[in-house]
Amino acid sequence: MDSQNVGDIDIFQQCKYIHEVELVNMKLQMRILETHIETKDRLLRNLEDIIDEQEARIANMEDFIQVLSLDFGTLSEENMRLKNALTQMQKSTRMNELLETDEDYESSDLMSCDGGTGNGRSTSPQPTSDVTKSYPLMVQSMREESHWKKLQRCAEELKSEKDELRQLALDTKDAFNVCMGEMKMMLTSKTTDFFRVLIERYKAEMEKRKQLHNQLVELNGNIRVFYRIRPLLRLPQNNEAEDGNEKPVVFIDDMDNGVVHVTNTSNTKKTSASADKVIPTDFSQEQIFEEVSPIITSCIDGYNVCIFAYGHTGSGKTYTMEGPLDAPGINQRAIMQLFETAKDRSNDISYNIKVSMMEIYNEKIRDLLNTANSNLSIRQTDEGKSSIPGLEEVLVTSAQEVTDTLAKGRKNKVVAATEANIESSRSHVIVRVVVSATNLITKVTTVGRLNLVDLAGSERVSQTNATGQLLKEAQAINKSLSELGNVVLALRQNQKHIPFRNCQLTRILEDSLNGDSKTLVLVHLSPDAKSLNESISSVNFAEKIGQVFKSGFKRDVTRKSISGPPKIPASPRK
Ligand SMILES: Nc1ncnc2c1ncn2[C@@H]1O[C@H](COP(=O)(O)OP(=O)(O)OP(=O)(O)O)[C@@H](O)[C@H]1O
Numbered sequence: 119m120d121s122q123n124v125g126d127i128d129i130f131q132q133c134k135y136i137h138e139v140e141l142v143n144m145k146l147q148m149r150i151l152e153t154h155i156e157t158k159d160r161l162l163r164n165l166e167d168i169i170d171e172q173e174a175r176i177a178n179m180e181d182f183i184q185v186l187s188l189d190f191g192t193l194s195e196e197n198m199r200l201k202n203a204l205t206q207m208q209k210s211t212r213m214n215e216l217l218e219t220d221e222d223y224e225s226s227d228l229m230s231c232d233g234g235t236g237n238g239r240s241t242s243p244q245p246t247s248d249v250t251k252s253y254p255l256m257v258q259s260m261r262e263e264s265h266w267k268k269l270q271r272c273a274e275e276l277k278s279e280k281d282e283l284r285q286l287a288l289d290t291k292d293a294f295n296v297c298m299g300e301m302k303m304m305l306t307s308k309t310t311d312f313f314r315v316l317i318e319r320y321k322a323e324m325e326k327r328k329q330l331h332n333q334l335v336e337l338n339g340n341i342r343v344f345y346r347i348r349p350l351l352r353l354p355q356n357n358e359a360e361d362g363n364e365k366p367v368v369f370i371d372d373m374d375n376g377v378v379h380v381t382n383t384s385n386t387k388k389t390s391a392s393a394d395k396v397i398p399t400d401f402s403q404e405q406i407f408e409e410v411s412p413i414i415t416s417c418i419d420g421y422n423v424c425i426f427a428y429g430h431t432g433s434g435k436t437y438t439m440e441g442p443l444d445a446p447g448i449n450q451r452a453i454m455q456l457f458e459t460a461k462d463r464s465n466d467i468s469y470n471i472k473v474s475m476m477e478i479y480n481e482k483i484r485d486l487l488n489t490a491n492s493n494l495s496i497r498q499t500d501e502g503k504s505s506i507p508g509l510e511e512v513l514v515t516s517a518q519e520v521t522d523t524l525a526k527g528r529k530n531k532v533v534a535a536t537e538a539n540i541e542s543s544r545s546h547v548i549v550r551v552v553v554s555a556t557n558l559i560t561k562v563t564t565v566g567r568l569n570l571v572d573l574a575g576s577e578r579v580s581q582t583n584a585t586g587q588l589l590k591e592a593q594a595i596n597k598s599l600s601e602l603g604n605v606v607l608a609l610r611q612n613q614k615h616i617p618f619r620n621c622q623l624t625r626i627l628e629d630s631l632n633g634d635s636k637t638l639v640l641v642h643l644s645p646d647a648k649s650l651n652e653s654i655s656s657v658n659f660a661e662k663i664g665q666v667f668k669s670g671f672k673r674d675v676t677r678k679s680i681s682g683p684p685k686i687p688a689s690p691r692k
Contacts (some may be wrong), residue, residue, distance in 0.1 A: 429642025431575030
């Protein structure tokens with residue numbers, strides 16, 4: 119082998135060796151790398167395990183937190199309930215203490231101190247069993263002495279505050295009462311003064327108005343209209359009001375004693391125009407006579423006077439004119455008064471008083487003092503006066519004769535039954551008193567006539583359900599009342615033609631109504647509710663005849679009374 123070849127082999131060997139070393143080195147490096155990678159992988163796995171573990175822990179923690187927060191919520195709810203219960207208990211304790219009287223307070227205090235068993239250990243007021251069961255902790259704490267003492271102090275403070283407040287309230291009430299009393303007195307005196315002045319002024323104005331009205335009435339023919347309201351009647355068997363209605367429906371006006379109100383329970387039905395007077399319900403027969411006596415006295419002076427009692431059945435016409443035996447009415451009192459006056463004047467004047475009594479029934483005139491005269495007629499005398507030939511006239515010279523004469527006439531009165539009132543008078547009854555006065559010195563004689571007329575009931579035919587004879591009666595009554603109204607109105611208005619001739623009633627009374635006569639119409643009203651419509655219709659009648667003719671008339675001097683009355687003040691008013 120040449121050296122070159124040997125050299126080449128060495129190099130080759132060296133290269134191979136190097137190569138092998140490098141290979142080993144590379145393998146080593148590979149191994150190291152692999153180990154490194156393995157280590158990393160292991161570490162990574164470990165890390166993943168740790169992360170998993172941590173995540174599991176976090177999840178556990180979250181669960182735990184949730185459980186905790188749930189527990190916390192429950193606890194705070196519980197806490198709230200406890201708080202509310204405590205507040206409620208405190209309130210109820212305070213309320214109890216406030217409401218209890220001092221005595222109760224003491225006893226309840228004692229009871230609660232020993233728990234109601236007398237053990238003497240102070241304890242808080244026991245809450246309701248529910249609360250005790252639900253909130254044992256609270257009850258326990260409430261039973262703690264310090265807490266109970268606080269409550270006691272609080273209760274005492276509240277009690278003293280309550281006493282103070284009570285005292286304050288009493289003081290305020292006293293002060294208020296004193297103040298009110300003073301104010302009331304002040305107001306009353308001021309109002310009373312104010313009203314007194316007002317009422318005085320009003321009365322003065324009313325008086326003036328009435329004086330003017332009187333003058334006007336005298337100029338218009340001297341016709342007066344009074345209302346009389348009878349009292350509510352009581353049933354004899356049970357003393358109850360006649361129609362079961364205790365409230366009267368007719369009232370006198372408080373401010374104007376000439377006005378009546380006819381009302382029912384719901385609304386005002388009618389307020390009358392002012393009449394001359396309203397006679398109150400409680401007036402006695404004597405008081406009523408005092409109201410009418412001036413007009414009666416003028417008869418003795420030669421005036422013709424007519425007094426009419428107008429009203430529906432049961433309104434009290436006969437009571438006013440005749441009256442019961444123990445309370446005689448206008449008829450008897452009037453004749454007695456004429457006697458008295460005649461007696462007083464007997465030194466100068468000789469009087470002669472004659473009484474006749476008649477009734478007009480179905481337009482027939484009957485003599486009530488002599489029943490044989492059952493159909494009298496009216497005649498015209500030569501002097502143009504109307505007379506009733508055959509009518510009995512009784513000369514009365516004593517009170518007893520007057521009483522007997524009137525009683526005789528009363529017996530003969532026709533009383534027919536109607537549906538409205540079975541005792542109803544269906545005729546007009548006229549008591550006529552003729553007073554002749556002869557002056558003993560001058561020998562001049564004057565004659566005055568007094569006609570006291572108890573008219574038949576004014577109820578409307580439609581209301582009575584009358585048929586046959588009763589219907590005929592009712593129609594005759596209605597006609598004559600309506601004619602009377604027309605005559606009175608025509609006289610008041612001073613009309614040229616006065617329709618006296620239209621019925622027997624006005625024909626009989628022609629002489630008495632005509633001329634310088636005086637007429638008083640007493641319109642009767644019944645206060646019971648069932649007569650409401652009749653009362654309204656009576657008020658309408660009163661208003662019609664009470665109308666004052668205000669202007670455009672001249673007094674008709676030709677209509678004078680035949681006997682020529684002396685000139686005396688004509689007004690019947692006081
Ligand atoms: N002022 C009064 N005080 C007491 N009772 C009275 C009064 N007015 C009327 N009465 C009584 O009322 C009832 C009816 O009265 P009265 O007979 O006088 O009525 P009238 O209007 O005359 O009836 P008629 O038209 O039917 O005759 C009677 O029982 C009467 O006693």
